[in-house]
Amino acid sequence: xxxxxxxxxxxxxxxxxxxxxxxxxxxxxxxxxxxxxxxxxxxxxxxxxxxxxxxxxxxxxxxxxxxxxxxxxxxxxxxxxxxxxxxxxxxxxxxxxxxxxxxxxxxxxxxxxx
Amino acid sequence: xxxxxxxxxxxxxxxxxxxxxxxxxxxxxxxxxxxxxxxxxxxxxxxxxxxxxxxxxxxxxxxxxxxxxxxxxxxxxxxxxxxxxxxxxxxxxxxxxxxxxxxxxxxxxxxxxxxxxxxxxxxxxxxxxxxxxxxxxxxxxxxxxxxxxxxxxxxxxxxxxxxxxxxxxxxxxxxxxxxxxxxxx
Numbered sequence: 001x002x003x004x005x006x007x008x009x010x011x012x013x014x015x016x017x018x019x020x021x022x023x024x025x026x027x028x029x030x031x032x033x034x035x036x037x038x039x040x041x042x043x044x045x046x047x048x049x050x051x052x053x054x055x056x057x058x059x060x061x062x063x064x065x066x067x068x069x070x071x072x073x074x075x076x077x078x079x080x081x082x083x084x085x086x087x088x089x090x091x092x093x094x095x096x097x098x099x100x101x102x103x104x105x106x107x108x109x110x111x112x113x114x
Numbered sequence: 115x116x117x118x119x120x121x122x123x124x125x126x127x128x129x130x131x132x133x134x135x136x137x138x139x140x141x142x143x144x145x146x147x148x149x150x151x152x153x154x155x156x157x158x159x160x161x162x163x164x165x166x167x168x169x170x171x172x173x174x175x176x177x178x179x180x181x182x183x184x185x186x187x188x189x190x191x192x193x194x195x196x197x198x199x200x201x202x203x204x205x206x207x208x209x210x211x212x213x214x215x216x217x218x219x220x221x222x223x224x225x226x227x228x229x230x231x232x233x234x235x236x237x238x239x240x241x242x243x244x245x246x247x248x249x250x251x252x253x254x255x256x257x258x259x260x261x262x263x264x265x266x267x268x269x270x271x272x273x274x275x276x277x278x279x280x281x282x283x284x285x286x287x288x289x290x291x292x293x294x295x296x297x298x299x
Contacts, residue, residue: 014208020135
């Protein structure tokens, strides 16, 4: 089964890098965020397996935890391009998370749920 | 009619590097001929094998190719942009940079034009850092800076820590001296 990934708002270049990396790993990158609708609306519309959020913007951890609880089947990954870290909220863990170094390999593995 | 512009990308963050390469590849005139985490003279066939290099701040501090450079840096580095070398033709914010801006900056550098991000040059960060540096130079304590600027002491300490990291300064005094030396304050 192809992993469907929704990428939230990031700096344009970093976002292009995330999309390139995950597409190469065989993921299906869902169409870019429509700025008018929030991430919640997009999640409902596109039903992804994984959603990537920007850990560098304020409030992302709260949003990630909430999304992870509302959409238990979705893997939420908050990535920091500044600190090269990611906070992963695995599916069906009630909003629990772990912090990990952000590297291409780790991101691909976290997205694939392995 | 302009021939292909050969571009090298030296960037330690692989995800960002992929982003840079995929944005440049979209442009018909630009051709990414070399990419790596860092610039290493020995690993490249001939220094003249590319026309422009896109580099990160870390690469800027190490050995540099002599061709025109386009640097993608964090906002804190952006504040000290005037201190960088002669062949840096553009300094761009990693956070706010758009694909079209990157492509335009690279194409401009290839024909000898410098590019400046009008928004980034007046970002909140440099104003704030410069205010703090000026007050430190005047001998103000953290508490005084905090009450004068209306930010928490924690925020002021964070700004100072960023500045020290930027200057690789071991103390506040050294950071102030460095700012004076670079004629920033």
